[in-house]
């Protein structure tokens with residue numbers, strides 16, 4: 001009697017092994033309803049079969065998404081508020097004296113929280129709002145981040 005008849009699904013890190021049908025369902029799920037970046041990432045991860053915790057207060061920075069046993073955390077950042085270097089992250093032209101310190105402080109705090117997490121042995125991934133438009137690329141990146149176990153990730 002065989003113990004299992006399931007074929008083992010060994011995925012190489014970074015490889016998208018999904019069928020077009022699976023991918024289509026992921027795309028549909030992601031496109032529906034709430035389009036906030038964090039919801040896009042959460043829904044995508046869920047559809048990919050991952051389970052995670054949200055906004056764990058006992059972790060530095062209360063990461064948007066945490067894989068506790070894997071010690072991996074994901075922050076989904078709005079490009080403006082967290083000072084991304086893309087077109088959405090540009091500083092406003094007016095009231096720079098108001099915005100600049102505010103946004104600088106956000107970025108400083110982000111860096112600090114990520115460093116704290118790393119010093120606790122966590123790996124950290126930042127997903128920017130502007131990166132949530134390309135679902136295929138995002139799915140591949142998330143899968144790589146969550147599944148990889150040996151190599152370190154440079155952000």
Ligand SMILES: [Zn+2]
Pocket residue numbers: 079084085086087088089128129130131
């Ligand atoms: Zn951006």
